[in-house]
Amino acid sequence: xxxxxxxxxxxxxxxxxxxxxxxxxxxxxxxxxxxxxxxxxxxxxxxxxxxxxxxxxxxxxxxxxxxxxxxxxxxxxxxxxxxxxxxxxxxxxxxxxxxxxxxxxxxxxxxxxxxxxxxxxxxxxxxxxxxxxxxxxxxxxxxxxxxxxxxxxxxxxxxxxxxxxxxxxxxxxxxxxxxxxxxxxxxxxxxxxxxxxxxxxxxxxxxxxxxxxxxxxxxxxxxxxxxxxxxxxxxxxxxxxxxxxxxxxxxxxxxxxxxxxxxxxxxxxxxxxxxxxxxxxxxxxxxxxxxxxxxxxxxxxxxxxxxxxxxxxxxxxxxxxxxxxxxxxxxxxxxxxxxxxxxxxxxxxxxxxxxxxxxxxxxxxxxxxxxxxxxxxxxxxxxxxxxxxxxxxxxxxxxxxxxxxxxxxxxxxxxxxxxxxxxxxxxxxxxxxxxxxxxxxxxxxxxxxxxxxxxxxxxxxxxxxxxxxxxxxxxxxxxxxxxxxxxxxxxxxxxxxxxxxxxxxxxxxxxxxxxxxxxxxxxxxxxxxxxxxxxxxxxxxxxxxxxxxxxxxxxxxxxxxxxxxxxxxxxxxxxxxxxxxxxxxxxxxxxxxxxxxxxxxxxxxxxxxxxxxxxxxxxxxxxxxxxxxxxxxxxxxxxxxxxxxxxxxxxxxxxxxxxxxxxxxxxxxxxxxxxxxxxxxxxxxxxxxxxxxxxxxxxxxxxxxxxxxxxxxxxxxxxxxxxxxxxxxxxxxxxxxxxxxxxxxxxxxxxxxxxxxxxxxxxxxxxxxxxxxxxxxxxxxxxxxxxx
Amino acid sequence: xxxxxxxxxxxxxxxxxxxxxxxxxxxxxxxxxxxxxxxxxxxxxxxxxxxxxxxxxxxxxxxxxxxxxx
Numbered sequence: 008x009x010x011x012x013x014x015x016x017x018x019x020x021x022x023x024x025x026x027x028x029x030x031x032x033x034x035x036x037x038x039x040x041x042x043x044x045x046x047x048x049x050x051x052x053x054x055x056x057x058x059x060x061x062x063x064x065x066x067x068x069x070x071x072x073x074x075x076x077x078x079x080x081x082x083x084x085x086x087x088x089x090x091x092x093x094x095x096x097x098x099x100x101x102x103x104x105x106x107x108x109x110x111x112x113x114x115x116x117x118x119x120x121x122x123x124x125x126x127x128x129x130x131x132x133x134x135x136x137x138x139x140x141x142x143x144x145x146x147x148x149x150x151x152x153x154x155x156x157x158x159x160x161x162x163x164x165x166x167x168x169x170x171x172x173x174x175x176x177x178x179x180x181x182x183x184x185x186x187x188x189x190x191x192x193x194x195x196x197x198x199x200x201x202x203x204x205x206x207x208x209x210x211x212x213x214x215x216x217x218x219x220x221x222x223x224x225x226x227x228x229x230x231x232x233x234x235x236x237x238x239x240x241x242x243x244x245x246x247x248x249x250x251x252x253x254x255x256x257x258x259x260x261x262x263x264x265x266x267x268x269x270x271x272x273x274x275x276x277x278x279x280x281x282x283x284x285x286x287x288x289x290x291x292x293x294x295x296x297x298x299x300x301x302x303x304x305x306x307x308x309x310x311x312x313x314x315x316x317x318x319x320x321x322x323x324x325x326x327x328x329x330x331x332x333x334x335x336x337x338x339x340x341x342x343x344x345x346x347x348x349x350x351x352x353x354x355x356x357x358x359x360x361x362x363x364x365x366x367x368x369x370x371x372x373x374x375x376x377x378x379x380x381x382x383x384x385x386x387x388x389x390x391x392x393x394x395x396x397x398x399x400x401x402x403x404x405x406x407x408x409x410x411x412x413x414x415x416x417x418x419x420x421x422x423x424x425x426x427x428x429x430x431x432x433x434x435x436x437x438x439x440x441x442x443x444x445x446x447x448x449x450x451x452x453x454x455x456x457x458x459x460x461x462x463x464x465x466x467x468x469x470x471x472x473x474x475x476x477x478x479x480x481x482x483x484x485x486x487x488x489x490x491x492x493x494x495x496x497x498x499x500x501x502x503x504x505x506x507x508x509x510x511x512x513x514x515x516x517x518x519x520x521x522x523x524x525x526x527x528x529x530x531x532x533x534x535x536x537x538x539x540x541x542x543x544x545x546x547x548x549x550x551x552x553x554x555x556x557x558x559x560x561x562x563x564x565x566x567x568x569x570x571x572x573x574x575x576x577x578x579x580x581x582x583x584x585x586x587x588x589x590x591x592x593x594x595x596x597x598x599x600x601x602x603x604x605x606x607x608x609x610x611x612x613x614x615x616x617x618x619x620x621x622x623x624x625x626x627x628x629x630x631x632x633x634x635x636x637x638x639x640x641x642x643x644x645x646x647x648x649x650x651x652x653x654x655x656x657x658x659x660x661x662x663x664x665x666x667x668x669x670x671x672x673x674x675x676x677x678x679x680x681x682x683x684x685x686x687x688x689x690x691x692x693x694x695x696x697x698x699x700x701x702x703x704x705x706x707x708x709x710x711x712x713x714x715x716x717x718x719x720x721x722x723x724x725x726x727x728x729x730x731x732x733x734x735x736x737x738x739x740x741x742x743x744x745x746x747x748x749x750x751x752x753x754x755x756x757x758x759x760x761x762x763x764x765x766x767x768x769x770x771x772x773x774x775x776x777x778x779x780x781x782x783x784x785x786x787x788x789x790x791x792x793x794x795x
Numbered sequence: 796x797x798x799x800x801x802x803x804x805x806x807x808x809x810x811x812x813x814x815x816x817x818x819x820x821x822x823x824x825x826x827x828x829x830x831x832x833x834x835x836x837x838x839x840x841x842x843x844x845x846x847x848x849x850x851x852x853x854x855x856x857x858x859x860x861x862x863x864x865x
Contacts, residue, residue, distance in 0.1 A: 375864045418863030419827075726852075745843055748811035756808060758846070767846060785851040786859050789835075790823035791844045 013365045019398040020358035021300045026338035028075035028090060030299035033269030036060050038075060038090045038335075045093055045332035050325070053332075054101035057094050061268070062132045063125070063170040066154060068094035069162045072263045074296055081336055083305050086313040088335045089323075096328035110177050111138040116282050119144065119200040121187045121219070124152025125264055126253025127206035128174060129271025130278070135177040137279055143179060144196070146186040150174075152208055153254070153262065160320060188218030193227075197248060202278045205244070205251035206271065210234055210258040217255070234258055241277045241287040242270060248281070250274045269295055302395040303338040343390035343400070346601060348626040349615070350390065350400065353380055357390070357400050364407050368414075375416070381407045382421045383622050386495060386613035387573035392605050401613065408497030419763065420786060421618045422496035424727045427762075428683070432457035432488035433505060435703065437686040440512045443481040444697045449519050450480030453544075454532075456525030457488040459660075461682035462643040464689035466660040467524075470544070471693075473664075474522065477551050483516050485509075486690055489528040494535075495613045506535055513539060522547050524660075526572035526581070526642045527612075543575075545641060545659065549584035554663050557593035566595040567657065568634040570649060571606035572642040579603075585641050585659060592662040599633050611644040627652040637672055647676025678720065680730040708738035712776035719779060728766060728782050735761050736768040737777050745793055754780060765789070805847055810838035817845055824855075827862045 024030075028038045037056050044053035054064075061067050071091050079087035118134050120127045123145035131141045143150065151167050174181065187193055187207075196203055207217045211233045220229065228236040228245040235251050237244055242252040252270030254262045273294055280287050314331040316323055323331060343357065344350045353360065360380060367377035386401035411417040431437060437457070442449045453474055455467040467486075474482045490505035513521070513536075523529040524544040532541045567589065575581045582603050589596055601607050607630055610616050610623030631638065631654035640646040641659040649656040655672040662668075677685060691702035711734040715723070723729075740746040740757030747756040758767045765788070769781040809816050817836035822844055824833045836845040846855070 373865075378864050418860075420859065420863060744812050745841075746811045747808040747817070747843065747845055749807045750809055751807040755811065756845070765846075767848070767851065781848065783848045783851045785846065785855045787824050787826040787855050789844050789846065790825065790830075791837075791842060793843050794841045 013361065016361050016398070016403060017358050019394075019396040020356060020361065021302060021396055022340045022356045022358055024299050024301035024340075026301060026303070027078040027080055027299050028088075028338075030301075031074045031078045031296050033074070033265050033296045034060050034272060035293075036075075036090075036094070038088070038093070039337055041097060042088060042090075042093060042332040042335035043337060045097055045328055046335070048325075048329055050097050050100040050328075051102065051104060053093075053097035054104060057097055058104070061094075062129055062173065063268075064094070064098055065166045065170045066125070066162065067264065067268065068098055069166065070154075070157055070264045072261075072265055074265065080303050080305055080338055081308075081311075081334055084308045084336075085311040085334065089313055089331055092316070092323050093328055093332055096323040096325070096331075099322060100325050100328065108136060108173060108177055110136050113140070114138040114282075116140070116201040117142070117199070118202045118204070118278060119196045120204045120206060121193070121196070122152060122206040122208055122253070123147075123150030123181055123183075124206060124208050124253060124267065125154060126267040126271040126274075127152070127204060128171065128179075129268045130204045130206065130252075130275045131179045131271075132174055132177060133272055133275035134278060135174070135179045137275070139279075139282075141179045142200075143174075143181045144185045144187050144191065145181060145183045148183050150181050150183065186218055188220070188222050192222050193219040193249075194222065197246070201248065201282055203249045204242075204271075204274045204278065205235070205249060205255060206253040206267075206274075208254050210255050212258065232258065240291055242274045243277060243281075243287065250277055266296075300396075301338060302340045302342065303336070304342065305336065308336055340395070342393040342395065343398075346393055346605075346607070347390055348629055349384050349622060352383075352622050352625065357398055357403075360400065361403055364403060368407060368410050378411075378418055378421075379619060380404075381411065382418070382618035383615055384613050385573065385608035385610065385615045385626075387608035388576060389573065389601070389605060389607060392576070404613070405495070405497065408495075409499055410497075412497040412499070417497060422492065422498075422614050423763065425492040425614050425617050426496060426498065426501070428679075429457070429488045429490065429492040429505070431683060432460075432686060433508070437683075437690050438487040439690045439693065440483070440485045440487075440516065441698055442483045442516060443475055444699075446481040448481055449483035449516060451478060451522055452483040452485055452513065452516060452519040453522045454485050454489075454524070454528060456523070456528045456643070457486075457686065458527075458682075459524050459643040460486055460686045460689050462647050462676050462685075463658065463660065464685045466658070466664060466666075467689060468693065469664050470524065470660060473553070474547070477553075478547075482522070483519055484693070485512060486686070486693075489525070489531040490535075491527045491531050492614060494531065502535075510536060526574040526578075527644075529578070529581070530574040543578070543581045543584065545581055545584040545588060548663060549587045552591075553588070554591055554665070557591065566597050566636045567639040568597040568599050568636040569602060570599065570609070570630070570638050570640045570645055570656075571602050572640070572645055573606055573608040573612050574642075576604050576606060588659060588663060589639065594639075594662070597634060597636050601633070609640070609642070609645040609648040611648055616648070623648070624652070643676075650675055678724045679727060680723075683729065683731070708734040711737050713737075714773070714776050714778045719781065723782060726782070726784060728784060732761070732764075732766045732784075733768050733779060733782055735759055736766050736782075737770060740768075741772075760788075805836065805845070808836070808845055810841060810843050812843065813838050813840040815840055826859055827865070829862055829865075831858075 026039045029035050041053045041056045058064050073091050075090050076087045081088045117140045120131045120143045123143045131143050135141045154167050226246045230236055237251050237256045242250045244251050252274050253267040277287050311334050314327050363377040367375050381404050384401055384404040386405055388399055388401050391397050391399035453471050460467050490502045493502035520540040522542055522544050529543055610626045616623040627648055631649055631652045638649050638654055638656040646656050646658040657672050661671040694700040694702050736757050736759040739759040754769050754771050756769045758765055764784050766784045771778045815838055818839045819836055821832040822835040823830050
């Protein structure tokens with residue numbers, strides 16, 4: 008992943024975008040953070056948050072014209088949060104914060120501000136804090152300008168005076184009773200100072216104009232209406248070093264205290280930049296009011312009206328403020344995290360994850376903390392479905408896996424087991440490709456997929472029979488794996504070679520249309536074998552009008568909740584066919600809250616179960632709690648995984664083929680060993696029965712008979728140890744004599760490493776079979792040279 | 796990783812081939828390019844090594860994971 012791509016991906020996650028209120032506020036008060044602190048009763052922290060952005064908090068918290076109010080998302084469910092009243096409350100109840108404003112070291116540049124209203128004083132304050140010498144020229148006898156026009160009940164004079172003391176503390180000099188243009192000329196000020204900010208209040212109108220406009224203006228341009236020409240981004244005028252803002256640039260608009268303050272701040276930024284000789288225009292998009300990209304759903308938010316004030320003139324009491332602050336819904340996105348157990352389980356959100364993944368790939372030496380994050384994703388794409396910006400974490404993770412594999416840094420244990428399973432499925436032992444028996448062409452080809460063959464070989468056999476009977480033109484059969492485990496694990500070369508094999512076989516069969524029973528195979532073929540005509544088994548059965556009659560007519564009408572396979576997310580035709588078939592079987596259909604294009608993965612996708620079994624179990628448990636009804640799946644892995652969580656789950660073929668319902672719904676899927684045996688047996692039986700061919704003989708070790716208790720079987724399943732692994736150890740030990748013997752129990756312990764994993768087996772030979780007591784494995788290699 | 800704190804039952808194992816009790820010693824154990832000497836029981840004659848279950852599914856697994864993320 009390149010730096011540029013990283014930035015592009017990160018930018019699509021909007022979780023860190025500001026809430027609507029802070030974006031609408033021209034000075035970006037963090038109202039969400041403030042409300043969170045007040046909700047906890049922490050008024051001091053709230054006041055600190057507020058004062059950090061607002062230089063005259065006492066004043067603004069009383070007179071702000073509140074652009075935040077109209078945009079507050081709480082307004083859609085109850086009433087907007089009274090942010091300004093909370094601002095006042097946090098100042099009222101914070102106590103003495105005892106904090107001075109930080110001032111940077113003094114600079115030798117002088118700045119003049121014309122007009123001591125809110126805008127001019129804000130600019131003066133900001134510039135003084137940056138270390139400039141600031142002098143304010145005010146025509147009246149005291150600073151404050153139009154602030155004194157507010158009713159004293161709303162804005163008492165003491166509050167103005169108290170707030171303006173902050174200016175003295177940062178060293179601002181205020182010269183009152185000085186009218187620029189009369190007592191001192193603007194041109195003179197321009198000569199004496201390094202920069203000027205004009206903030207004289209009301210715009211020129213009806214014959215009134217600031218006196219400095221009457222002096223020989225020089226290059227200070229005005230427009231046709233007599234308004235000073237001001238650049239909206241930098242607030243620069245046409246006169247060098249002179250900036251202007253506040254109400255002076257708001258002709259025909261209502262005065263806005265918060266906009267005036269924001270202008271003062273904007274002018275201070277421009278002046279500072281001008282004096283440092285850096286760009287005035289670069290990166291200023293975040294200044295002033297704007298619309299946030301943050302998406303926030305109000306779904307499920309309980310409506311709540313505004314908290315009333317007992318003492319209207321005094322503002323909120325502490326208790327009232329806490330209650331009001333609690334109404335803030337703390338806007339954030341997290342749409343994907345809400346629906347995805349994987350994204351939720353790592354405790355953060357995509358923007359952070361993408362950075363972690365990028366760093367993980369960039370590490371040359373050191374611990375790669377994000378390996379598990381990368382390998383745990385099911386790649387299902389639900390995140391993209393719910394993301395307002397279409398960000399797909401699955402694509403990020405899959406790309407990362409490919410990079411890890413290409414760099415030789417993929418942890419071998421993450422996907423080794425399912426990859427070996429895939430290779431086994433495609434070995435001569437399981438794989439098969441034949442035209443329909445007795446024909447020399449087949450218009451169609453049934454590809455049931457390796458997992459249906461492993462979970463329900465009888466279903467494969469019966470379905471193939473049904474297709475041969477119902478479809479004309481011949482139906483061939485191909486048993487093997489589509490290569491999804493290689494694709495998911497980032498093993499691009501293995502995947503390509505598997506795909507090449509499939510393509511060659513398909514071409515040899517004269518390119519029949521492929522009927523796919525597995526949703527994953529469907530997705531793989533659709534994406535990677537676009538030249539092949541494909542159709543899902545469900546569309547075929549639906550078009551054939553199967554089942555003709557409800558196979559379970561005796562069953563009382565029952566409801567099944569449909570679990571759509573995540574790999575069919577965008578396959579509307581498949582969704583419809585599945586439901587049509589289901590209707591024909593006489594069952595009622597229930598739609599889960601997350602279904603069709605928003606369905607969830609069962610935990611098999613992306614090999615999640617192998618890389619992070621605990622996460623997959625949590626995901627299954629969450630999914631099966633979404634309805635009381637029995638579930639219906641149409642993917643063998645979905646069926647088995649949901650059933651593994653104890654959920655009664657049927658496979659659609661159980662209904663089509665008329666399997667005993669209760670037995671089928673309750674049945675747990677077969678373990679790893681049985682899955683392999685099922686595939687082998689399926690091939691061998693079909694070869695014998697349909698094509699009259701003799702299956703290949705077994706390996707010697709496969710003749711070894713094992714006696715394994717059910718309890719041990721469960722442990723072996725967890726440890727991913729197959730019967731064939733155990734047979735190979737016993738075979739090796741018995742033939743070589745290399746084994747340990749326990750003098751007390753009489754048992755043997757032997758080990759063997761067929762490929763990458765060393766297996767240990769504790770056993771007792773007994774009358775033609777071997778009683779297995781225990782088995783375990785490790786990947787570390789022992790340097791052992793056994794001397795004979 | 797240490798075989799010295801092995802469970803008492805572990806001393807019951809003898810090499811079936813040489814019929815000799817196992818003896819503690821250093822054995823090199825490696826993974827993904829890293830090699831460590833580990834105290835393990837082995838046959839003093841033929842060298843057959845014994846890796847107990849608790850070591851394989853405990854410390855060894857932990858070190859495997861650690862090295863895989865290195």
